[in-house]
Amino acid sequence: MSIVITGATGQLGRHVVEALLERNVPAGEIVAAGRSIEKLADFAARGVQVKAMDYADPDSVAAALKGARKVLLISGNAVGERVPQHRTVIEAAKAEGVGLIAYTSIANADTSEMKLAAEHQATEALLKEAGVPFALLRNGWYLENYTDQLPGALAQGAVAGSAGDGRISGASRADYAQAAAAVLVADDQAGRIYELGGDQAFTMTELAAEISAAAGKTIIYRDLPAQEYAGMLAGVGVPEAFAEILADSDLGIARGDLLVTAGDLRKLIGRPTTSLAEAVRSAASA
Template sequence: MIVVTGASGQLGRLVIAALLQKVPAGEIVAAVRNPAKVADLAARGVQVRQADYDQPASLVAAFKGADKLLLISASEVGRRVPQHRAVIDAAKAAGVGLLAYTSILHADTSPLPLAAEHRETEALIRASGLPAVILRNSWYTENYLAGIPAALQYGVLLGSAGAGRIASAARADYAEAAAAVLTTDDQAGRIYELAGDESYTLAELAGEITQQSGKAVAYQDLPESEFKAALLGAGLPEALATLLAESDAGAAKGGLFDDGRQLSQLIGRPTTPLSKLVGQALG
């Protein structure tokens, strides 16, 4: 039995879709805070169990009988460590055979402030003694594609990544990798650095948008504080604006680059090209 936490989220749903290609639906558990959000998965035969990172008792019940558990990192930056600790403790209490965790690329050395909670979580997993595999995901390309409408409207793609190369990949690529690890033996103790096969600068991303849309889009590099201010001005919440600006600054220092191609090796195909994802986003 394979349990996926955060199964109603964007990554969680894609992981379950990938698992459904490999194992019977009845062997998959969607662990979610609100079961009503995954009624469609229940209709396909996936087991649905209520699991709240802030209610440890719910986690132990949700993980009962699990052979493998995927802990998808919580979405509330700043609260992740205690929430992850609750999941790890519950996994140990439930006797889970393998814990997989979605961390961040090069968590041990990453310049991104976002990596701190992932480092702490990895340390908690090691201290727990649970057999574990760490999936260190680079950036989701979708994080940048979300800015395409504004870039087309104003003719400018804003950022703070300088000439830093970004080896991002589609969310679905990372989901396939997680499913591959969860359905393959001898994964305990492994750490995967997962990133896209190709890398790009934000200036190159602006060029790709220009080429495919026919509308001129230029990249404008800003100091981190000014980029954050621009994001706040566009209506983003403070926490998200801070995260994106800090992450761009980390990318400028090489924090989102890796050329090891472990992701494509895991999924058995090249990662989805940036050009294809831009085309899909332009619709």
């Protein structure tokens, strides 16, 4: 009986596999499943089971989940196609009789009005309708969403967005992965809903200040109307439809959709979450 990590070739999935190994889960009981299994060769060399799995291929999903005891369903990255893909995994898990599906949803999914939340809301509904034991890991924003954009901010002398003074409870991918691992190794998780976010929420203006401090130069936050921000993103190569979703997400931040105060992430990982200052300093020195 195994713990299956879907989407294990992605950054979050890799962190989860590492977190399970750190928790002394036997490598042979972990299944790292994903499309590009050559990216998982290092895990295979450590004894982790590696299986090819494509959310759009029901046969590969069923094969990857064979013998599964628990499944971490990491939400797909094909925005607009995720609901049928997630349904495929849920149906295969139900057929296999798994003891738990943990799903990486979005913060405040039950109340969020962000367009990006819609597919997560639909997936949560699928889980309830399927009648399978499940836990919801409602992840907030990754700090990497911002630190990965550091070179552009430094070049432009600004970070841009449409978030106003909205507060973001960001944490690192590694933090969220540690939380997922904690849930996967624990008993009695069916029905649990975790609202996951960083200990200290921040605004975009505070993000700019942290970048300024780390880089030794002034970086400002430029707040733009959502349509102007979407146009700016499209102008630097972001697909137009996704640019609109990102701008809409910033409007959600302004409403408070990504503010998390439950403290669930800190409790699950047993330590303070990664701070914005830590993440920015690390990215700036890389």
